[in-house]
Amino acid sequence: MEGTKTNKIRYLSIGLFVIVIAIMPLVARSRYYVTIGxxxxxxxxxxxxxxxxxxxxxxxxxxxAAFYGIGAYTSAILTTQVGLNPWLTMVxxxxxxxxxxxxxxxxxxxxxGHVLAVATLALSIVVSTFFVELRPLTGGYDGIGGIPRLSxxxxxxxxxxxxxxxxxxxxxxxxxxxxxxxxxxxxxxxxSIHRFSGGSEMGAESLGISxxxxxxxxxxxxxxxxxxxxxxxxxxxxxxxPDPFGIFISILMLIMVTIGGMGSLWGAIIGxxxxxxxxELFREMVPRLIxxxxxxxxxxxxxxxxxxxxLFMPRGLVSAxxxxxxxxxxxxxxxxx
Amino acid sequence: xxxxxQNSVAVHAQQKIRPSGSDSLELREVSKAFGxxxxxxxxxxxIHPGEIVALIGPNGSGKTTxxxxxSGFLSPTHGEIWFEExxxxxxxxxxxxSLGIGRTFQNLQVFTNxxxxxxxxxxxxxxxxxxxLRTAFRLPPTQVEEKGIFEAALGKLAMVGxxxxxxxxxxxxxxGKQKLLEIARALATEPKLLLMDEPAGGLSTQxxxxxxxxxxxxxxxxxxxxxxEHRMELAMGIxxxxxxxxxxxxxxxxxxxxxxxxxQVITAYLGEEF
Numbered sequence: 001m002e003g004t005k006t007n008k009i010r011y012l013s014i015g016l017f018v019i020v021i022a023i024m025p026l027v028a029r030s031r032y033y034v035t036i037g038x039x040x041x042x043x044x045x046x047x048x049x050x051x052x053x054x055x056x057x058x059x060x061x062x063x064x065a066a067f068y069g070i071g072a073y074t075s076a077i078l079t080t081q082v083g084l085n086p087w088l089t090m091v092x093x094x095x096x097x098x099x100x101x102x103x104x105x106x107x108x109x110x111x112x113g114h115v116l117a118v119a120t121l122a123l124s125i126v127v128s129t130f131f132v133e134l135r136p137l138t139g140g141y142d143g144i145g146g147i148p149r150l151s152x153x154x155x156x157x158x159x160x161x162x163x164x165x166x167x168x169x170x171x172x173x174x175x176x177x178x179x180x181x182x183x184x185x186x187x188x189x190x191x192s193i194h195r196f197s198g199g200s201e202m203g204a205e206s207l208g209i210s211x212x213x214x215x216x217x218x219x220x221x222x223x224x225x226x227x228x229x230x231x232x233x234x235x236x237x238x239x240x241x242p243d244p245f246g247i248f249i250s251i252l253m254l255i256m257v258t259i260g261g262m263g264s265l266w267g268a269i270i271g272x273x274x275x276x277x278x279x280e281l282f283r284e285m286v287p288r289l290i291x292x293x294x295x296x297x298x299x300x301x302x303x304x305x306x307x308x309x310x311l312f313m314p315r316g317l318v319s320a321x322x323x324x325x326x327x328x329x330x331x332x333x334x335x336x337x
Numbered sequence: 338x339x340x341x342x343q344n345s346v347a348v349h350a351q352q353k354i355r356p357s358g359s360d361s362l363e364l365r366e367v368s369k370a371f372g373x374x375x376x377x378x379x380x381x382x383x384i385h386p387g388e389i390v391a392l393i394g395p396n397g398s399g400k401t402t403x404x405x406x407x408s409g410f411l412s413p414t415h416g417e418i419w420f421e422e423x424x425x426x427x428x429x430x431x432x433x434x435s436l437g438i439g440r441t442f443q444n445l446q447v448f449t450n451x452x453x454x455x456x457x458x459x460x461x462x463x464x465x466x467x468x469x470l471r472t473a474f475r476l477p478p479t480q481v482e483e484k485g486i487f488e489a490a491l492g493k494l495a496m497v498g499x500x501x502x503x504x505x506x507x508x509x510x511x512x513g514k515q516k517l518l519e520i521a522r523a524l525a526t527e528p529k530l531l532l533m534d535e536p537a538g539g540l541s542t543q544x545x546x547x548x549x550x551x552x553x554x555x556x557x558x559x560x561x562x563x564x565x566e567h568r569m570e571l572a573m574g575i576x577x578x579x580x581x582x583x584x585x586x587x588x589x590x591x592x593x594x595x596x597x598x599x600x601q602v603i604t605a606y607l608g609e610e611f
Contacts, residue, residue, distance in 0.1 A: 177473040184472035184483065188459040191450050203446030206408060207526055208434035208463035217469050 021168050025161040034160045038236060040269075040276045041167035042229045045174055047256040047268035049225030052178055055197075055263020056190040057218040059109065063120035064253045066127035067097040067223040069245025071230025076144040076240050077137055086150045090231035097227035098220040105216040116219070124247050131242035143241025150235045163236040170232060171269070174225060178265050181221075189214050197263065255302055259309050261316025270317050278305060360419070361386045361530050361561045362407065362438075367416035369402055376402045378585045379416065384530070389552065389562040391572035394582035395605070400565040401443055403582075404534050407563075408440045409433040420530070435463050439528030441519040443535045443565070447507045453518055454503040457490035460525030464489070493521040497551060513544045520551070524560075531555060533564040537571045549575050573597065581605070 025034045050064050074093035078084045084092070104123060108115050131138050138144065150157050150166065157163060181187055191197065192204040193211040201211050234240050252275060260271025279298045286297040313319055362384040369377040377399040384390050392400050405411040407418055409430035418425045425433055434440075448456050465486050467479045494500045497517040499510075507515055516536060523531060536552070537545045545568070552575055556562055566572040572579060573593040581589040581596055583605040589596050596602055 180475045181469060181473050184475070184479070185458075185462065185465050185467050185486065186469050186472045188451065188455055189462055191455075192448050192459045194450065198450030199448050200446040202410065202430075202442065203448060203522075204459070205410070205430035206434060206440050206442070206446070207460045207522065208431045209459070210429070210431045221469065 018172070025164050031160055034164050036276065036280060037164050038160060038167055040272050041164070041171050042233050043253065043256060043276060044171050044269045044272035045167075045229040045232075046226045046253050047260070047272045048171070048174060048178060048265055049222030050253050051257045051260070051262060051265060051268040052182075052225075053218050053222040054257055056182065056187070056194060057215045058194045058196055059215055059219060060114060060117040060254070061120045061219065061222060062117055062247065062250050062254070063124040063127070064222070064226045065245050065247065065249035066120075066124045067101070067226035068230040068233070068249070069127060069131060069242070070097045070100065071227030072234040072240050072245065073131060073138060073144075073230075074227070075231040075234040076147045079148050080144060080146055081137075086148055086231075086235050090228060090235075093227045093231050094224040097223040101220045101223035102216060105219040106212070109215040109219065110212050120250075121247070124250055128242055128246050131245060138242070141241060143239060145239045147234050147238045147240070149238065157235075160236075163232070167232050167236070170228065174228070175265055175269075182265070186214065186217075190218060252302070255306055257316075258306060259316060261318035264316065264318040267316045267318040274305075274317065275302065278302075360384065361388075361421065362563065363419040364403070364407075365417045365419070367403070367406060367413045367418060369399075369406055369411060370414045376585050377406070377413075380582070380585070380587045381416075382580050382587065382590060384561060384563055386529075386561050387556065387559065388577045389556055389564070389575055391576035391579045392563060392565045392582065393567070393569070393572050393579055396567070397584075398582040399585040400582060401534060402585075404440065404532050404565055407433075408438060408532060434526055434528075437527075437529035438532065439523035439526045439530070440532035441516070441523050441534055441536065443538060445515050445519060447515050447518055447522075449506070449508050451507075452504050453499060453507055453510070454487070454490050454494060456507060456518055457493050457522050457525045458486050460493070460522040461486040461489055463526055490521075490525060493525045494518075496524065496554070497521045498547075513540050516540070517551075520555075524555070528560060530561045530563065533562065535565055535567055537566060537568045545571055 021037075024037055028034065046064050046068055050061060053059050053061055071090070071093035074096055075086060075089040078089040078092060079086050100123075104119055105116070108119050132140055152166075157166060182190075189204065189209045192199045192207070192209055193201050193214060195201060204211060230245075233244075256271035256275045257268055258271070259267075259274055260269070261267030278301060282298040282301040286301075290297075309316065313323060360383050364381050364383075366379045366381050367377060368375065368379055380399070380403065382390075392403065394400055402411065406413050407420075407425070409425065409428055409432070412427070420433075420436055420438060423436060425436075428436075448459060451459070465482050467482055471479050491500060491503065494503055497520055499514060499517055499521060502510060502514065507518055510518065516539075520531075520533070520536070533552070536548055540548060549571055552562060552564070564572070564576075576593055578591065579589075579593055579596045580587060581599070581602050583601075588605055589599045589602045591599070
């Protein structure tokens with residue numbers, strides 16, 4: 001087979017990546033880095049769902065933070081007020097999120113264009129208003145505290161690094177599921193309807209593939225991913241309020257996917273790393289360089305990074321190796337010619 | 338007004354007493370208007386199972402519109418289309434494919450974001466079942482199904498002579514081979530009726546000869562073929578029957594010889610070619 005060399009490189013880089021992720025908390029010896037690792041993993045899960053939606057169904061959702069919030073609130077409410085098992089509430093959240101996505105997706109995804117983006121923008125506003133205003137359930141701005149921890153086989157996960165391993169285990173598991181989907185009958189159906197990457201809806205329909213069906217399914221899946229990430233977040237920090245589920249976080253997810261590379265599962269993880277780390281860096285650096293500047297400067301940084309990526313690497317950071325290769329080839333051709 | 342109502346009653350009665358299903362496809366006074374432009378006007382014809390029928394006519398005579406009506410990408414303004422005892426009215430394109438109508442396109446609709454064999458594998462969609470969850474977990478039955486999809490796709494590629502190019506990106510194939518790829522992909526749905534929209538368009542004389550052999554091979558496999566053709570040599574050479582359109586209306590129907598001798602056809606179509 002021709003692909004064995006690239007396959008070897010691929011497996012090697014995956015192995016290396018897993019090792020780095022696995023030993024990071026042992027080497028870092030600081031809660032701060034573990035916390036950042038947790039957030040990168042959680043956002044990575046949400047971004048992965050969104051990358052599937054954008055890259056394979058050609059649709060944009062502005063409500064990923066809302067689904068992330070539905071997961072977190074479902075877990076929080078059902079554990080603290082009903083006393084259900086946390087794992088069960090995670091499943092309940094995922095089903096609820098997928099259900100909401102299905103209900104708005106079925107009528108909307110029959111239409112052409114970016115109606116889903118606009119509708120999910122509205123959904124995002126509605127859902128975050130619910131989090132604030134449904135006080136008896138959500139506690140309003142005060143949020144919900146005392147969310148129980150998750151336990152695995154009788155062992156209760158308490159420390160941040162416990163959650164670190166749990167979150168990254170989930171991320172890898174969902175990565176494998178997504179990878180399988182993409183390289184299968186359903187993945188082919190999705191690529192066949194994806195006009196912007198070379199598919200053709202007409203061609204797909206002539207083969208009996210229903211474009212709406214698969215767009216809806218992927219939208220539901222992306223909602224479920226976000227919801228699972230939200231549940232993990234809720235059980236890790238044990239306290240939630242409406243803040244991290246607003247429209248800004250949804251936009252941040254879009255930025256992650258765009259920077260990493262739309263339609264690439266790796267891109268979602270890389271994007272999550274980069275956006276989160278650069279955010280931390282800017283929050284740290286900017287007040288030092290410009291006295292009096294607030295941490296909000298990070299938004300300017302995100303904007304700048306996004307513009308640079310779109311200008312020079314429109315297919316995201318995952319396309320960087322191929323780009324460098326073609327630049328290098330051009331340079332050698334110039335040098336020799 | 339009253340007349341129209343009478344007509345619709347008559348059509349309704351006709352539906353009920355529809356004779357036994359010896360037809361593959363039947364168009365009944367099908368019309369299609371785009372705003373004020375009448376692209377197809379009261380066209381009726383029947384295709385019998387196992388036939389090769391060519392739909393010919395000058396540019397703009399409504400051939401591709403009829404294809405899009407049959408395959409469900411457009412719906413008729415008036416009239417009905419029946420396929421094997423079933424009225425296709427209101428069915429979306431992907432449902433019509435599932436009834437057994439496959440098609441190729443005049444402007445190629447090859448998926449350029451996958452390899453040649455994956456294009457054909459996408460064509461096995463209706464012949465396989467694994468959904469989102471089953472593909473996510475890739476359990477043994479799903480793997481077996483995937484292998485079956487792959488092998489069936491290779492078989493269809495071998496049939497059109499593209500098996501050696503299975504793993505190349507479709508855009509690196511010459512135009513003629515991309516057309517063959519579309520045929521293989523449509524065949525992968527295992528259609529009973531294959532609609533081919535200008536299969537010979539843009540092909541060399543040698544390629545057209547190969548294509549003619551391929552179409553006869555498809556017919557030998559028991560698939561009924563309806564092709565739209567602009568190039569007379571292919572249509573007249575292999576079709577059992579020919580339907581001639583001009584300005585959206587059917588002006589003649591018959592064997593290639595009959596049609597070629599038809600005065601109206603000669604003035605409308607052949608006159609400008611020869």
